[in-house]
Amino acid sequence: MADEVEIKQRHWVYILLHWLIVGCLVMLGITGYYIHHPFFHIGSGEDNLFMTMAWIRWIHFVTAAVLIESTAVRFELAFFSHFDADWRDIGPSMKNIRALPEAISYYLFLRKDHRYWRKLNPVVATIIIPVWLIFFVIAVLTGFSMFNSQFFWGLTQTSTIVGWVPKVFGGEENMRTWHFYLIWVFACTGAVCVYLSIIRSADERDRTFRSIFSGRRLVPRKFAPIRGASGRKKQRGG
């Protein structure tokens, strides 16, 4: 294409972390729903010794730990990465906040085009990502509070560092309900996020959706990175 070039826009570390986080969320959703509503168990009869719920809960806890770790790494890299500190592209930065009205107008068919978005569209970056982070914090706090274990030097015991959490939610059962809601919140926002990416790809033919697998997408030539005299990549535009 004359005015667009295909560039490697997503580092493989970000692609890996993205799919790790998505996998964890899906796994947490499935196992969490099972813990809420145990709709099957493996084996039958009293002599069956397979601990279905115990294994599901174990998977839930391990997956939660992986999610926390990978989210923390992604968060750190977004700000301090040497290869692509992209918090301005994926978070509620001033750039995205300024572009939000235009993006909403674009998705509501009030305008046909929009300015160049490097990674996430401003709707996801300024609304869905902050919502995810807020609910992520809620999920971690309520999860640890329910976990109530002696692990982590006793920090997750109800009576110690997260003992205040059930009070905030009006009791442990309400906290449990909120923790359960998170499945639906992540399902809804995740579906919206994927959908917006798909229609953007379909409309603009810029391979946005494909880029979350390959890391490569089409960008206007004037925004493609160039190599400076030092040999390091520089970003064009703005």
Next chain:
Amino acid sequence: MRMDMNRRDFIRLCGGTAAMLGLSYSWVPEIAQALEQAAKRPPVIWMSFMECTGCLESFAKSVNPSTADIVLDIISLNYQENIMAAAGTQAEADLKKTIGQGGYIAVIEGAIAVGIPEAMMVAGKTSLELVKELTQNAAATLCVGTCAAYGGVQAMRPNPTGAKGVKDAIGAKTVNVPGCPPNPAHMLPTIVHYLLFNKIPDLDSDGRPLFLYEQKIHDNCERRAHFDAGRYVTQFGSKEETLQYCLYKMGCKGPETHSPCPKTLWNNKQSWCVKCGNGCIGCMEPNFWDRFEDFYQQLPNVPIPGFVGVETSADWIGSTLVTATMAGVGIHAVTTAAKGRFKKHPEEGEGPPPAKTEASQGSED
């Protein structure tokens, strides 16, 4: 110290109390000594307010030690309206004298009427006035039962009398031994802890002794193995119930309730609620009447904002949210298609449409 129990029973009592307090067996002599010193018998005033006397009934069912041993030999129960021998002027004089001397243990049963103080009056004084008098010189205040600790059934919505637990009503520091009714096996170790260490035990954020109420029922339940294996009762009267499977799906509140019931058991260590085939209703938790209703649902229903009195399940809210999102996405997709955004651009394969290129004026910063 003369007790109506032999030495072996007394040492067994001390050993059991040590276990309950989380102490090693080497503490038994100290516990025995504390109980011996208690033969000097710390004065106790037990006063009842808005309650059903179930707490006292439960206390009276104590077997080892028996209620008589506790009342006659371990403590000096100077005032308890139901079981004291004295009556009328003499009883009131004893009460006044004990309060005047101070250093007593105040045991409170029942909620305090704060919203309508006149709802509960004795001899012209409201429950609020009486409880303030009672606690002013007390060495420790022990709230037995969920009513005294958190308001109980009297404080259930709509709470017409404005009933509150003692701590909320007067702001005093209390040791709560909740339950509806409380277990006598929880009351005695709490008193012995005070006698042994001369201080109230460490408490959780709801004022309960940590050595008793730190763990959840679910973690010590005898049916926990069935929970882990995914074997649940789904209907009362079913084969699964006969096999004593887990009551999680029948709304058991064990996962949310902090109590040592599965370990201490009830009625002289004979049984407890889950062993009887009924799920835990969470009676050791604050405001459990409101929080845990319906007792046979896994999670409580939640109110719908803007619709007073309308409550529904988390499942319904969640699935409705997803359905609405999917409907929104579907409508948007159809509209997108109708607007022609999915169609191939004429310049497809030769470059992006000119309009797009011109529109791409924004910068990354």
